[in-house]
Amino acid sequence: MAVSLVWRWCWATVVVVLLVMITCTCTCTGQTPDADADPQPAPTPVVLWHGLGDAFDDAGMARLAGLLGEALPQGTFVHSVRVGSDTAEDRKLGLLDNADRQVAQVCAQLRRMPELRQGFHAVGFSQGGLLLRAYVQRCNDPPVRRLITLGSPHWGVEAIPGCSALRPAPAAPAPWYQETVFARVLRFLGALFRDSPEDTPECRWWMRLLQRGAYSALARHRVMPAQYFRDPFQLAPYHAHNTFLQDLNAEWLDPRLRNPVYPRRLLQLDALYLYRFSAEQVLVPRESSWFGLSDAQVLPVPTWPQDEPFWAHDLLGLKALHRSNRLFFRSLPGSHMQISEAFIFDELAPLLQ
Numbered sequence: 001m002a003v004s005l006v007w008r009w010c011w012a013t014v015v016v017v018l019l020v021m022i023t024c025t026c027t028c029t030g031q032t033p034d035a036d037a038d039p040q041p042a043p044t045p046v047v048l049w050h051g052l053g054d055a056f057d058d059a060g061m062a063r064l065a066g067l068l069g070e071a072l073p074q075g076t077f078v079h080s081v082r083v084g085s086d087t088a089e090d091r092k093l094g095l096l097d098n099a100d101r102q103v104a105q106v107c108a109q110l111r112r113m114p115e116l117r118q119g120f121h122a123v124g125f126s127q128g129g130l131l132l133r134a135y136v137q138r139c140n141d142p143p144v145r146r147l148i149t150l151g152s153p154h155w156g157v158e159a160i161p162g163c164s165a166l167r168p169a170p171a172a173p174a175p176w177y178q179e180t181v182f183a184r185v186l187r188f189l190g191a192l193f194r195d196s197p198e199d200t201p202e203c204r205w206w207m208r209l210l211q212r213g214a215y216s217a218l219a220r221h222r223v224m225p226a227q228y229f230r231d232p233f234q235l236a237p238y239h240a241h242n243t244f245l246q247d248l249n250a251e252w253l254d255p256r257l258r259n260p261v262y263p264r265r266l267l268q269l270d271a272l273y274l275y276r277f278s279a280e281q282v283l284v285p286r287e288s289s290w291f292g293l294s295d296a297q298v299l300p301v302p303t304w305p306q307d308e309p310f311w312a313h314d315l316l317g318l319k320a321l322h323r324s325n326r327l328f329f330r331s332l333p334g335s336h337m338q339i340s341e342a343f344i345f346d347e348l349a350p351l352l353q
Contacts, residue, residue: 044145045077045116046352049106051126051151051337052224055091056082067341071349077115081106081128094127099227099244103131107139121146121352126283126337130154132229134248136269137262148273148351151283151336155292156230157243159284215241250315263317271326272318273351282336290329291318298329 046068050061057080065078072078075184082091083102093102104196110116122144124132129149136144215237227244231237239246239253250258266272280286289293291310297303304311304319314320321327332343 001030006235020230037248043073043076045120046072047079047081047110047116047120047122047132047144048121049081049124049128049132050094051124051128052094053091054125055084055087056080057087058091062335064344067344068349068352071345072352077100077353079110079113079115079120079237081109095224096222097224097225098221099131099134103134103138104130106135107141110135111139111141115140115287116142119143119145122148123348123352124149124152126151127224127228130248133266134244137259137265138267140265143268145270146273146351147271148275149276150332150339151277151280151288151289152274153228153283154290155249155285156228156275156289157225157284157288158229158231220244223239233258249310251310258315263315263320267317267321269321272321273328273330275330275332277336277338278331278333279335288333302329329338342347 013077048061048065050056050058060082068078069076082090083097083105084093099177110120112305119142122132122135124130124147129152132144132147133149133152133154136147214223214226214229220241220243222225227242229238230242230245235350246252247257247259248262250262274290276286276289277283280289283289285292290298293302293305297305302319302322306312309315311319318327325350332339334340
């Protein structure tokens, strides 16, 4: 009888101690015993990089950031890449700067941001998509999880926006003395934002200038579009002089110059989404958004060109990325950078969650 009472007392003591421990645990953590002890993960941050002619805080980027703020989970950190001290300089550096220097600057900028320490999703618009891919290949610290590029010149450009690339220039140059060079510059910059292609004396004048000057030392180090100019009909000067796009796409004729880190870093992505605008008229060729692949080569499944070393040897690992269901070729209706609210809410925002 005494032994039975002792055991009952011992078990009662154990129960009381357990209850006290559970109560203390719940009080200290602010949770009930049935609640999940792990805190809810924070939403994945998002980094945006604008295109040529835009700035980090201009009306278009501000509108986009605002729409994403509505579409993404509350508390999502959204950062727009900034390379200039103010709006005007940021827009200017999108046109006149060294791409290698700019990518290195953004690598250092993002590395200093504590909000991005665990990684982020990245969205690049036009030129910004190419530069974000350069970020992934060159540093990727902190790491990009999903990279989404819209109308980006991954395979380079071969013409002035708004001018035809495939029409040969006339044998006799159009008279240049009828307008001042400054007037032609203004006319050309205006053509950057036109939606309709033109075959005008101005276009022919600028195409000749581009073909002759894109690989000059000044252009390839200071003019952003010249650093990803790639004329498929004249690849010899491209291989001889281009240092940015040729390096980024591992197109060096000497295999020893190809960086083996580039494909490894791209293969670290959770996913790569390449969007092309179906009525593209600014990016020439429009297939550049898909690394030069056409509709017939992509749909319904990619047919990789075996006559190009880039694809035959999978120099960037894109074929391996596709085999693991992490490379996606997608189309958007409309011309260059015509992005609807429906796309942002229904397609883009879900990819960023």
